[in-house]
Each structure stands twice: as C-alpha cells, then as structure tokens.
Amino acid sequence: MGLPSFKILGASWATYQAICAHLGEEPKPWRNITELAANLAHLKPFPLAPATDENHGRAVSFMARLLGFDARIFVPAGMASARIKAMEAEGATVTVVDGDYDDAVARSGEEASDHCLVVSDTSWEGYETIPAQVVEGYTTIFREIDEAIDASGLPHPDMVVVPMGVGAFMAAAVTHYRSGERRPTIVGVEPLDANCIQESAIAGKLAHVPGPHKSIMVGLNCGLPSMIAWPRLSSGVDWFVSVDDTAARQAMRDLADSAVAAGETGGAALAGAQALLTDPEGEDALVDRANSTVLLLITEGATDPGAFKEIVGRSHDSVGRVLTSAH
Numbered sequence: 001m002g003l004p005s006f007k008i009l010g011a012s013w014a015t016y017q018a019i020c021a022h023l024g025e026e027p028k029p030w031r032n033i034t035e036l037a038a039n040l041a042h043l044k045p046f047p048l049a050p051a052t053d054e055n056h057g058r059a060v061s062f063m064a065r066l067l068g069f070d071a072r073i074f075v076p077a078g079m080a081s082a083r084i085k086a087m088e089a090e091g092a093t094v095t096v097v098d099g100d101y102d103d104a105v106a107r108s109g110e111e112a113s114d115h116c117l118v119v120s121d122t123s124w125e126g127y128e129t130i131p132a133q134v135v136e137g138y139t140t141i142f143r144e145i146d147e148a149i150d151a152s153g154l155p156h157p158d159m160v161v162v163p164m165g166v167g168a169f170m171a172a173a174v175t176h177y178r179s180g181e182r183r184p185t186i187v188g189v190e191p192l193d194a195n196c197i198q199e200s201a202i203a204g205k206l207a208h209v210p211g212p213h214k215s216i217m218v219g220l221n222c223g224l225p226s227m228i229a230w231p232r233l234s235s236g237v238d239w240f241v242s243v244d245d246t247a248a249r250q251a252m253r254d255l256a257d258s259a260v261a262a263g264e265t266g267g268a269a270l271a272g273a274q275a276l277l278t279d280p281e282g283e284d285a286l287v288d289r290a291n292s293t294v295l296l297l298i299t300e301g302a303t304d305p306g307a308f309k310e311i312v313g314r315s316h317d318s319v320g321r322v323l324t325s326a327h
C-alpha cells in the first residue's frame with residue numbers, strides 16, 4: 001500500500017467496525033473497496049479524526065481516501081514537516097496542536113460527533129471499543145509471522161521484542177503469545193524519557209510521564225499507556241527496557257548493514273534487545289543464547305528520508321540494494 005508502517009492493520013479494521021457500528025449494521029454487500037466506498041457514499045464527507053504521532057494518522061488518512069471520506073488529523077507540536085506532508089499527501093487536513101501527543105489525543109477526542117468518527121489507537125475512560133478493534137487488527141501481524149516461520153522451517157522465537165508507545169501493539173503481541181502453546185519471553189522497548197509503560201509496571205498502576213517527549217523515536221513518544229492495553233501489558237510483558245536516541249541511531253545503522261531500511265522508531269526493537277542482552281541484569285533473559293531465536297518487530301521504514309540519510313550516511317533506497325555492476 002506504500003505505507004511505511006504496520007498501522008494500517010489496526011486502522012482499517014477499526015474504521016470498518018466503527019462504520020458498521022455507526023450504521024447499526026454491515027454495509028450492503030461489497031466485493032472490493034470501490035464497491036464499499038460506493039455503498040458508503042451517502043455518509044460523505046464523514047471525517048475520520050485520529051490524533052497521531054504520524055503513522056496511525058497516515059494509515060487512517062489512507063483509509064479515508066479509499067472510502068472517499070475526509071480526514072482531520074491532530075498532531076503534536078514540533079512534528080517534522082516531512083511527516084506532516086506525508087499525511088497531507090493522503091488528502092488529510094493536519095492541525096498542529098500546541099502541546100504533546102497526549103494533548104493532540106485530547107483535542108481529537110473533542111471532534112467526536114454523529115458526523116465525525118474518532119479512530120484513535122489509544123483509549124481513555126468511555127472510549128474503549130475502537131482502540132480494542134485497533135489491537136485486534138494488529139494481531140494479524142503475529143499470525144502472519146507464525147505462518148511465515150512455519151513455511152520457512154525456521155525455529156519459532158524464544159524472545160519477542162516489541163516497541164511500545166501507548167502499548168496497543170504490545171497488547172496484540174501479548175494476546176497472541178500468551179494464548180497459544182508457545183510462550184516466548186516478551187520484551188517491551190520505550191524511549192528513556194517517554195517510558196510510561198515501564199513506569200506503570202514499577203508503580204503497579206497507570207503512570208503518566210509528562211512531556212515534552214523529545215526522542216527521535218517519535219512513534220513511541222507517549223506519556224500515558226492505553227487504558228485497555230494496560231492489563232495485558234502488566235500481566236504479559238516479561239521485561240521493560242528503555243533506550244536513548246544514541247542507541248536508536250546505532251540500531252538504524254546496524255539494520256541498514258543487514259539490508260533493512262528502518263526509521264528511527266523502527267530500530268527501537270533492536271536497540272532494546274541489545275540493551276537488555278548486554279546488561280548484567282538481563283543475564284537470565286535468554287537462557288541458552290547460542291541456541292536461541294530472537295524476533296525483532298521492526299515496525300517502520302524510513303518515514304523521514306532526510307533524517308535517515310543523516311543518521312545512516314546513505315539514502316534509504318540504497319539500503320538492501322545489491323550492486324551487480326563492477327563499481
């Protein structure tokens with residue numbers, strides 16, 4: 001779909017479910033998106049309004065464009081213009097809120113009405129159904145990973161490392177890996193100054209880590225865990241790791257050397273795994289290291305190509321290319 005993150009899996013499923021709830025039934029039968037859009041044309045412009053760090057908003061804007069709806073996106077102050085332009089390119093109206101991600105979420109919540117659907121990936125008191133459907137949508141990724149592993153004959157992971165913002169994606173990981181027979185160690189990774197899930201785990205209840213959150217891992221710059229994700233995070237995650245931007249940049253370079261062009265947020269899982277496995281405290285996180293498999297969720301491509309070039313030293317589209325000429 002040309003979208004550089006996994007967020008469309010949650011945005012598409014939750015948007016569709018929310019439209020069904022709004023209609024009080026499934027739309028008329030449809031075979032493809034064009035038919036679905038035609039069946040929903042009477043709802044137009046029916047704006048979809050998420051708050052976003054970018055990736056979720058971009059995914060919702062994409063859904064809105066497919067369905068012929070408007071998209072109104074609320075973003076925190078200081079978001080890179082390349083990221084804003086990417087959302088505008090999907091046809092969204094982007095409003096910069098004077099504040100951080102949590103302020104943008106609060107602002108988007110004010111849009112909710114019979115004529116505007118708030119499709120947020122985080123939850124708060126009284127706003128729980130749609131974020132739960134976002135989590136459901138994300139679980140697709142873990143089923144696909146299982147299928148790919150089965151098809152390849154590779155071993156299933158002993159450890160799974162997941163980047164965490166509000167924790168919706170991790171809630172999907174916990175749902176998947178704590179319901180089957182295989183029980184890998186689950187590791188969650190956050191930026192050092194936005195580690196609200198780690199702080200919540202220490203406090204034993206939801207904790208707020210006030211901003212401004214300045215990490216380059218912008219997808220993870222959240223000060224408050226999602227309320228509906230929290231019970232799964234507190235019971236299902238084995239290790240909480242916080243990393244700084246130096247580690248995030250190094251992870252991007254290491255991934256590029258392995259032919260993966262990951263954005264700043266995308267590299268967080270590798271940074272977290274390295275931090276945990278080199279820390280004496282993490283000594284028993286993986287018992288038999290030589291024979292273990294670690295699954296890293298690299299959740300984002302190069303969302304800010306200029307920053308990628310600066311950090312990695314070459315452009316993202318040269319990463320992974322095999323040179324066949326003699327140069």
Ligand SMILES: Cc1ncc(COP(=O)(O)O)c(C=O)c1O
Nearest residue numbers: 055165166167168169219299300
């Ligand atoms: C690329 C990327 N990875 C991971 C996450 C974390 O997801 P969650 O906020 O559900 O924890 C985000 C959230 O925006 C993201 O954009």
